[in-house]
Amino acid sequence: MVGKRVVVRRLLRGQTGPSGGPAMTDLLGICESWGPTETGIRGEDGVLTTIALADIVSGKPVPPRPSRFARLSADEVEDRATAFFVPRETEQIGDWVLRYTGGVNARPNSLLPVGDPRVPLDEAIAHTVQFYADRGRAACAQVIVGSEVQIALEERGWTVLRPGEADTEVLLAGVAAVQRALGPVDTGIVTHADRISREWLTGNEHALANYDAVAASLALSDATFATIDADGEQLAHGRIGLRDDWAFVADLLVAKEHRRRGLARTMMAGLVEWAAERGASVLLLQVVADNVAAQALYAGLGFERHHAYRHLTAPAG
Numbered sequence: 001m002v003g004k005r006v007v008v009r010r011l012l013r014g015q016t017g018p019s020g021g022p023a024m025t026d027l028l029g030i031c032e033s034w035g036p037t038e039t040g041i042r043g044e045d046g047v048l049t050t051i052a053l054a055d056i057v058s059g060k061p062v063p064p065r066p067s068r069f070a071r072l073s074a075d076e077v078e079d080r081a082t083a084f085f086v087p088r089e090t091e092q093i094g095d096w097v098l099r100y101t102g103g104v105n106a107r108p109n110s111l112l113p114v115g116d117p118r119v120p121l122d123e124a125i126a127h128t129v130q131f132y133a134d135r136g137r138a139a140c141a142q143v144i145v146g147s148e149v150q151i152a153l154e155e156r157g158w159t160v161l162r163p164g165e166a167d168t169e170v171l172l173a174g175v176a177a178v179q180r181a182l183g184p185v186d187t188g189i190v191t192h193a194d195r196i197s198r199e200w201l202t203g204n205e206h207a208l209a210n211y212d213a214v215a216a217s218l219a220l221s222d223a224t225f226a227t228i229d230a231d232g233e234q235l236a237h238g239r240i241g242l243r244d245d246w247a248f249v250a251d252l253l254v255a256k257e258h259r260r261r262g263l264a265r266t267m268m269a270g271l272v273e274w275a276a277e278r279g280a281s282v283l284l285l286q287v288v289a290d291n292v293a294a295q296a297l298y299a300g301l302g303f304e305r306h307h308a309y310r311h312l313t314a315p316a317g
Contacts, residue, residue, distance in 0.1 A: 001031050001039075001061070003295045008041060008059040010051050024057060030300040042300035046181035067304050069172045069282075074144045074307040075114040077170060081284060082112060084241045084248035086219050091131060094118030098131045103213025104206075106161055106311040110140040113149045121152060129314050139314035144307055157315035166290040167310045171303040173283045175247070175276050181301045182269045190270030192224040200225045202234040203255055224274050228263055236263045240271040247275035249285040252294075264297055 007028045015023035027049060033040040039056075042048045069077075087099035087108045095115025101108035109132075117124035132139040141158065143150040145167055193200065196218050201207045207214045223241035227234055238252035249271055254263045272283065287294045289308065 083243040103210035161311040185269035247280040
């Protein structure tokens with residue numbers, strides 16, 4: 001139920017309805033939490049309402065609104081997303097892009113097979129394998145789940161790079177819609193920098209261990225690396241990059257001991273505000289499919305799932 005669009009009819013205790021019975025009202029929105037005694041529904045106006053389960057008369061999931069992004073193909077969206085990462089090396093196979101940065105992150109060290117390779121498929125695959133072998137790596141491809149490329153590679157023995165890891169979902173939203181959902185937020189505590197730093201990566205040990213590669217892949221011309229700090233301690237960070245009227249939100253992280261204080265919403269508001277001031281109209285972000293808390297947050301802000309991707313690796317030998 002969490003993360004789904006629902007309609008709930010509930011009692012208004014202490015009030016009388018038009019017929020003399022108990023007063024009731026309906027609430028349409030995204031279910032953000034469900035506990036033993038109460039649920040949290042964020043309405044279409046962006047306001048979060050806590051409802052006692054004992055007051056719920058009826059409720060059901062409802063279909064999402066028709067998406068304004070349905071006309072965009074997954075290939076188009078992924079092509080947009082490539083602008084927000086800067087690999088150290090790239091090479092084209094037709095429309096396909098071979099990317100290499102070094103380090104351990106999969107995305108900047110993988111083939112992006114969208115569009116037409118303009119050569120026979122097996123030739124494109126062989127070229128990919130050789131490209132990464134020349135750099136001391138096993139070939140890796142970022143494939144759209146359910147795509148013909150995914151099926152073709154799996155038929156040739158390619159397997160999931162990290163077995164057991166959930167797919168990454170790509171979410172889209174309009175800037176204006178997210179700002180309405182966020183409502184008034186004091187973003188004065190959000191500070192901005194135009195370059196990544198080791199301090200900004202506080203709490204991300206994996207990225208810090210591969211700092212040079214991470215910094216190289218995020219050397220964007222129009223981006224902000226934001227933090228929320230107090231008494232010399234980083235409470236939260238996030239980043240957003242801009243290309244044309246699209247903005248990419250990423251790495252939104254709140255320190256464990258400071259969660260459930262609204263800092264994620266404040267950080268999101270600061271990032272979206274930055275993008276809106278520069279003319280962005282579309283927001284793109286990625287979230288792991290099994291990250292329930294993040295999924296609920298983003299659904300409540302109006303983000304819609306567009307597609308998912310995963311990384312495949314070539315068979316040994």
